[in-house]
Amino acid sequence: MDRNDLVVDDLNNADVFKELNDEEYAEFLHTGRAKKVKDRTVLFHQGDPAQRCYWVRQGRLKLSRVNEEGKEVTLRYIFQGEIAAAVAVIKNSEYSVTALAMEDTEVVAWEKFDFIKLMERFPRIPVNILTIVLNRLDDIQNRYTELCTEQVEQRIARTLLRFIRTCGARRHDGIYIETPLSRQDLAEYIGTTVFTVSRTLSKWERKGWIKSDQKKIIVTDPHALVSFTE
Amino acid sequence: MDRNDLVVDDLNNADVFKELNDEEYAEFLHTGRAKKVKDRTVLFHQGDPAQRCYWVRQGRLKLSRVNEEGKEVTLRYIFQGEIAAAVAVIKNSEYSVTALAMEDTEVVAWEKFDFIKLMERFPRIPVNILTIVLNRLDDIQNRYTELCTEQVEQRIARTLLRFIRTCGARRHDGIYIETPLSRQDLAEYIGTTVFTVSRTLSKWERKGWIKSDQKKIIVTDPHALVSFTE
DNA sequence: CGCTCTATTGATAAACCTCAAATACAGTGG
């Protein structure tokens, strides 16, 4: 992978509104209800009946599961422009995950009935959702494979590179991950502990691969991370 | 979970032909080409362009990925009545996994073009495929969560219970897992090593929870496994 | 400043992998 390939906008692959024209897009959004969600607020709970689905206009959600012992696993992040819980609404089932705002977030919420109606009016939407689901299946299969075969540090490196791809911004001193990201967040995403993440990032900071403050990470040597994963 | 709930036929949830009548079903199968695949034969390779998709009439396939270092991870098994590679064909992409026959297996293969045509003639098929994909997403998300939060022995227990659900047969002395299943197979499915699996199964055999010969496992005390996972 | 949340670091222990070697078993051909 080339250094210049690192910052790529993958969001288009996940766009629910792909191939809708501006008018249709406006109508779609208008049917939903805009909502402001404060940092650390739970939008919906795993197990609750799926009443609404959400589109993120600004900010970020975390979709996670909690196992019996209360340990939390992050299944994915939902960034700006992405949709959450559409499948649960379509299946008319319960939410299979819990959604938490990771910062102050603005969403558009559709009631189940309205969303189904909209899908009938715009058949392109369910097609787009299918694409999104397939991408997410691919993503989780990749991460499953990595979890099975790679050690923690490799997975941390891969995760930083992944974040760079979805929300990396090149600046003079490196690539900024433009979303608050604590050691704990990383640990839950990767399947390790906050201690191991901290140790690893400290080491890499000493090596000059990254710089980092609280919840902020700047990758100064992405190439080093790339070769580390190989 | 009750002891009597353990043997359940989950296959219906994954049936591509759901809601097709006998005639349609016959036509569908007839359009494909029957094929006998010997044990240990590769049906398709990860990375190859997806030319065909397959339906398993008899036997079992293993879908796996190999990472850069050659370590193999089993993503799922495809049992009798299930379909493989439909998504790759629909997406007109490459196979994302490798398919290997785990025993002598009979499949029906459709050429890409034929399969697309059939889906147009029977719109119920893509709907069913969507359901299947969602089930598989759910499955891998569960296993991802388990991999993150549980220790090896718990995951082994869960896996045995999972196999019981898909191919368990109750007999006088316990529930037979009716498919050849080596320690190696289990290890690749769970994300551990053959040694750890062997040690664990030996221990459980001493405890009287299971009995086992080469590639054959009989769960004599499923309840013990269930409470072990809790 | 005091409070809370986040991050760091060290010591220790547990879980699990790696490697080596032995054994058991299944299938084959004489």
Next chain:
DNA sequence: CCACTGTATTTGAGGTTTATCAATAGAGCG
């Protein structure tokens, strides 16, 4: 039936990775 071969399984010793626990420091905020 037996010997032979290759595969599958078992077991032990030893080492590595990573989790756990405890203690401390820093950052941000009212």
